Amino acid sequence: MMRRGQPLLLPVSPLFMASSLVAMLLLNMFLSDLLGPSGVWLPDLLALVLVFWNVHQPRRVSIGWAFFFGLLMDVHASALLGQHALAYSVLSYFAISMHRRLRWFPVDGQALQLIPLLLTAHLLQWAVRWVVGDGLPGWPALIAPALEATLWPVVTVILLAPQRRAHNPDENRPL
Secondary structure, rough: OOOOOOOOOOOOOHHHHHHHHHHHHHHHHHHHHHHHHHOOOOOOOOHHHHHHHHOOOOOOOOOHHHHHHHHHHHHHHHOOOOOOHHHHHHHHHHHHHHHHHHOOOHHHHHHHHHHHHHHHHHHHHHHHHHHHHOOOOOHHHHHHHHHHHHHHHHHHHHHHHHHOOOOOOOOOOOO
């Protein structure tokens, strides 16, 4: 059953899913290189797109993909191996476990529901860094989960755009 007023979507292209994940990985790498340690307030766009695909396509983008992309981020950032992988895996697990309930809410309600998940992922990364002696990142790092939740509606519109049907359907098409 679908929520009233929710449009029927076309199947998603696996190539589009993969390219969106790789694009966000490259954007995260670029932004982390550009700003360095002063960019702790930046949203983790790869985590946001992973959560989106975990919610909308949980059978195609699973915890294994989150772990893989987390390892790539760890290697790029020269971070403790597994820091991002652990955070992304836990984030994906919780997103997949609540994906049916989450899709019943409007997009702004989804963003509110995702704030604790995104905050948990960041707290895991901070805890791992604290345990190995790096110290805590400071209060500007608390801005990142709020920015990620704010970007959720934008990410949803952009990533669902290729799946939307035409507004003026052809008379010869069955749907």
